[in-house]
Amino acid sequence: MASKSGSKSKTPTAALEVESKFSATPEVVAPSFDFVPQVGSTTTEVRNLSAIYLDTADLRLTRSKHTLRRRTGGPDEGWHLKAPGNGGRLEYGVDLEEGSVNGEGRDADYVVPTELLAPVRAIVRNHPLQPIAQVDNERHVTTVFALDGTPMAEFADDHVTATSFLDGGETTTWREWEIELLGDWADHPDGKAVMAAMSKVAEVAGAVPSESPSKLATALGDSFDSAPLPPAPAKLPKGTPGRTVVDALAANVSKMVEYDPKVRRDEFDSVHQMRVATRELRSHMQTFHGIVVGDKVAELESNLKQLASVLGVARDAEVVAMRWEELLANRESAALGEELRANLVEDVQKDYDRAHQRVIFALNSSEYLQLLDDLDEFLANPPIAANSEEAEAGEKKSKKKDDSLVDDAEAAASEDASAADSEVAAETDTAAAANAAASTTSDEAVPEKVEAPRELDTTAVLLDHLRSAFSKFRRRHNLVLDGREDADVPEADLDERYHDVRKAAKKLRYSAEAAQNADLPTEKLYAACKNLQSVLGDFQDTCTARDFVLARAKRASRAGRDTFGYGVLYQMEYYDGLKALAEYDDAVAKVFKAFRKMEKKIKKGKKA
Numbered sequence: 001m002a003s004k005s006g007s008k009s010k011t012p013t014a015a016l017e018v019e020s021k022f023s024a025t026p027e028v029v030a031p032s033f034d035f036v037p038q039v040g041s042t043t044t045e046v047r048n049l050s051a052i053y054l055d056t057a058d059l060r061l062t063r064s065k066h067t068l069r070r071r072t073g074g075p076d077e078g079w080h081l082k083a084p085g086n087g088g089r090l091e092y093g094v095d096l097e098e099g100s101v102n103g104e105g106r107d108a109d110y111v112v113p114t115e116l117l118a119p120v121r122a123i124v125r126n127h128p129l130q131p132i133a134q135v136d137n138e139r140h141v142t143t144v145f146a147l148d149g150t151p152m153a154e155f156a157d158d159h160v161t162a163t164s165f166l167d168g169g170e171t172t173t174w175r176e177w178e179i180e181l182l183g184d185w186a187d188h189p190d191g192k193a194v195m196a197a198m199s200k201v202a203e204v205a206g207a208v209p210s211e212s213p214s215k216l217a218t219a220l221g222d223s224f225d226s227a228p229l230p231p232a233p234a235k236l237p238k239g240t241p242g243r244t245v246v247d248a249l250a251a252n253v254s255k256m257v258e259y260d261p262k263v264r265r266d267e268f269d270s271v272h273q274m275r276v277a278t279r280e281l282r283s284h285m286q287t288f289h290g291i292v293v294g295d296k297v298a299e300l301e302s303n304l305k306q307l308a309s310v311l312g313v314a315r316d317a318e319v320v321a322m323r324w325e326e327l328l329a330n331r332e333s334a335a336l337g338e339e340l341r342a343n344l345v346e347d348v349q350k351d352y353d354r355a356h357q358r359v360i361f362a363l364n365s366s367e368y369l370q371l372l373d374d375l376d377e378f379l380a381n382p383p384i385a386a387n388s389e390e391a392e393a394g395e396k397k398s399k400k401k402d403d404s405l406v407d408d409a410e411a412a413a414s415e416d417a418s419a420a421d422s423e424v425a426a427e428t429d430t431a432a433a434a435n436a437a438a439s440t441t442s443d444e445a446v447p448e449k450v451e452a453p454r455e456l457d458t459t460a461v462l463l464d465h466l467r468s469a470f471s472k473f474r475r476r477h478n479l480v481l482d483g484r485e486d487a488d489v490p491e492a493d494l495d496e497r498y499h500d501v502r503k504a505a506k507k508l509r510y511s512a513e514a515a516q517n518a519d520l521p522t523e524k525l526y527a528a529c530k531n532l533q534s535v536l537g538d539f540q541d542t543c544t545a546r547d548f549v550l551a552r553a554k555r556a557s558r559a560g561r562d563t564f565g566y567g568v569l570y571q572m573e574y575y576d577g578l579k580a581l582a583e584y585d586d587a588v589a590k591v592f593k594a595f596r597k598m599e600k601k602i603k604k605g606k607k608a
Helices: 114-124 183-187 191-204 215-226 241-264 270-287 295-327 331-336 338-363 366-380 388-401 408-421 423-438 458-485 491-516 523-558 564-581 584-607
Strands: 013-017 019-023 039-055 067-072 078-085 088-094 100-102 109-112 130-146 151-164 171-181
Touching (some): 013 078, 013 183, 019 191, 039 109, 088 114, 109 114, 114 241, 130 215, 151 215, 171 191, 183 191, 241 270, 241 366, 241 491, 270 295, 270 458, 270 491, 295 338, 295 366, 295 523, 295 564, 331 338, 331 564, 338 523, 458 584, 491 523, 523 564, 523 584
Antiparallel strands (some): 013 088, 019 171, 039 067, 039 130, 067 078, 078 088, 100 109, 151 171
16 A cells, blocks of 8 residues: 555645634534624535545654645645644645545555655655545535635634544544634734634634644544654763764754755755755764764765765855846946846856756655665664774774775875874873783783773764864865965965865864764854854855856857956956955964864863
8 A cells, every 4th residue: 555656747836824723512603703803704615525644654744743635525625735834834735636546545545746745755755655544524614704805714613523544543523613814814914813813702602722733633543652653863861972973963864854845945045054964964974983883874974975966066056146146236247238147147047947956856866765764774773882992993994984084195194183183092092002012922821801891982082083173174274375375376276275174164163063062162163163164155156156157158259259248257256255265364263273272171171
């Protein structure tokens, strides 16, 4: 009884649902709303509705406050998805013919429209959907019209019979009232007042606010507890290495899932935010090398890197579009001419549309959906190192496998700097030497001394990562200083060096963020890195835009068109980049200062 994907493509309708729910006993008389302010007239009719609710076996939709149903009867029959929204609930609707059903009731095979599943694809993924309940309803509907004759609200007197298809499910009956604002009244300035007045009338008539969040919740009743639980982040003791890891990574995964439907709807800045969550998650995993161990870590990091890359292409096009919207409004852009201005806007929009389509393709791929499942499993059963020996072995293995962390040339320097800077590394080397000396044999056989594994020190591991990340940041900054002094370094190479500093600052920032979970004093370091990222982010945006201009200028030149306007725009972007870099030295100095202060606090804490 697995659900399938619908084959047709149609954008579902979407509306904000603002309603109040009440419980009513059978003998209570439905009220009249004729005397409510702003009410002009009312009409009443009876509708017979029947809905089948669908969910995964572990009730992923229900647990995340979403409902998916196929309803017959009434003017809005069709497929409906209800999701949490600001100020109410979002309701998506698709016509019945967009999906299909083979059979009846709990044994039917439902083909759910693909477009209706898009907002919850990150929740449902590829897990089969099945009927979990049937709700039949004799609805006595009173439509309330405003003084100007427009529909303002709807009062539903529902006589419900529902059956849960879950283990232990039963058939139940009840009566409830719903008041829902219609059309523009959902966000009308007077909408809340109308809802409050109609709700007061319902309570005076004898109803009480409903304690059940939905008809589905009432239908399922206690049978809800019979469903298996989906994977959830492990509940580990506070202060343990595993808890530090799970808390940080779970927050990133939640943000990815939160922004998935927003990216699909192409909401403003959603691609950027999902990319940030993806990159933070990967960086945090790298920071936790030595706490989390095993081959799965490298696999997840690789898949996250691919996802971030796809999101990055769309983000770059989005950045250029936003920059040019601002630049083309400047007085200086008049030299470009109307035709070129229009062509530039059209070009960058096409680039973004193509990149966004590739993002949607990636989000619908089996690889991405499996990645989400793998992350859930990783958090539910985190592979935490049992002791320092296992942590050190896992750290060495991860450094060999992960070429994306540092270049081969930088890797050796990073290890040297880390060993020089880190007291933890020094202590580890001393302990290793002592162990080696203790195990040396003379002419007589000496029993090998077996020491108990040392307890994993989360603080030491994170501090080691912090110092290593700072060493890398410092080296990359020095390359910038060298490039600024060397006239033979091409400008493109110097731009790339600034970009490398930004990436190193980002890595240091993420390490600082993770270290806060271990109570290390990294707040100011985090803030300083974030500030430097912002400075270099503004600069990188101009570099991306300049690359875009150059590509278009070359294309125009090959076609024999005038390229003067492209030169003007390139120069505008170039000077904007110089403005951004004016803050570079001061921002870098703040990072160095924050790191030194952090080190002093840590040393002071050790002495205490």
